[in-house]
Amino acid sequence: IDYDPNRSSWIALVRWLQAMKQPKAANSQTEEKAKRFLGQGAKLIRAAGIFAQIIKKFENTPQCIVRLPSDVDKLIDSRYQATVGIVSNLHHGKRKLDKAGQSRWLGRCPIVRGVAMNPVDHPHGGGEGRTKG
Structure with missing residues (x-):
């Protein structure tokens, strides 16, 4: 084995x-x-x-x-x-991953929400305060 x-x-x-x-x-x-x-x-x-x-x-x-x-x-x-x-x-x-680097070693990339981006990066991004998108 x-x-x-x-x-x-x-x-x-x-x-x-x-x-x-x-x-x-x-x-x-x-x-x-x-x-x-x-x-x-x-x-x-x-x-x-x-x-x-x-x-x-x-x-x-x-x-x-x-x-x-x-x-x-x-x-x-x-x-x-x-x-x-x-x-x-x-x-x-x-298996418990202790830090973000261990997740990156497995080939997993971080996922960022569209609402948290700028308007040039995503259609849901931008605005003054939180919006529904």
Whole structure:
């Protein structure tokens, strides 16, 4: 397990010793679609500390309903490969930033309200006293 500065989760090198057999598709159209997307790598649920749940698996078709972290239910192909568990680094969003510089190190810039600006800088700026804009 190693730290990667380019992502929010920890990474590890895993080797699968036994190859898994993919079930055969029901017809040629779904097989062509599966060949396009199977084996491409992670597309969903990649941030640190989040997970998805399988809500329903259908018997006759190779599809299942997955609940994403945003509480949206999505219909996906059940032949896709998945990693079991939660993406590592659960405390990623819970770190306390002690000063403004730590926020700047993460690439976050300060946000200034338009009302606090001068009239040349923003349409809501200027005026003698506070205005609604």
